[in-house]
Amino acid sequence: MQDIITDKEREEKQSELVEIMGRISCRGGGTALSGRILGLLSFLDQEEFTFEEIVDRLKISKSSVSTTLNHLMESDKIEYITYPGDRKRYFRIKVNTPKTFIQSLRKYIERFEKVNRAALDLKKDRNSRSAKNIQAMLKSLTFWKAQMDEYEKEFNIDEL
Amino acid sequence: MQDIITDKEREEKQSELVEIMGRISCRGGGTALSGRILGLLSFLDQEEFTFEEIVDRLKISKSSVSTTLNHLMESDKIEYITYPGDRKRYFRIKVNTPKTFIQSLRKYIERFEKVNRAALDLKKDRNSRSAKNIQAMLKSLTFWKAQMDEYEKEFNIDEL
DNA sequence: TAGTCAGTTCGGAAATAATAGAACCAAACA
């Protein structure tokens, strides 16, 4: 049964989700603030927000918005567009963020793998408990890297 | 060509890796200290370490070691064993840690999925740019959850 | 040329997290 919901109610609920995103984003490598900005650009019905709108709606300082927007652009999570005769930048989420998400995870995994491989090479006894554990770990890391390749193949959306 | 390496050199290199683990572990949800403890228990040739040995080797305070060891045990990364007539606890890494690693990731993904699904439900226009982006995201989250199931099946080592 | 607009940059305050220090405690033991 579909509830009838007013636009105002809808927006309130959306704003709640924005706050939740802020909370989630702390884990997942981001600040509360970057999470809320991502939520705003993603969850509201409005598709593009100016700098000022973001400041007003989220009630965060211009400086924080400025630095956070730049981080989010650097990490390819958002982008902005402009309109002729309008100085403002209109920010919006960049489509298909998940790919970049995986890329940073891959980097982490690769680093981890490297250290563990080095540690294994230094082991006196490769059949020791801890050496075997490292081997098991490396095996599963290999699994995940393969899965990532799979993923990139499957979701390989055309880059801009 | 295999290099000949003395035990001393080996241990030095292993200790270096322990420090690197400390650095890596910051990302990956842990403290530098917990990373170093994991490295110590995992990378050295010695398989079991007492509380005191950890304190001495890593030069961190008893209190920090105590709390960190307890965290690591809670999150199933390490365990200890005892020997009759010896009060000391002998700490060692718990085999097959990777599984628990995936479990925490899964929890995060599920939370993220939930918020995004809620946001999608609140969208006025499901064909809007941001709505489509959410849909794409959800699709890839589904992919990863399936991959995790796959992983657990493949690496399903017998629980203690 | 002065003034506004749309931000950026710099310094620091506030909050939070990580680590240490010291006192404490329970079990074993002399």
Next chain:
DNA sequence: TGTTTGGTTCTATTATTTCCGAACTGACTA
């Protein structure tokens, strides 16, 4: 009974992160 061993717990201290305010900048505009 007092003392040592093997830790724990509670309270600082220190470091780091996050965020803000205020001053600044460069492009445009009146």
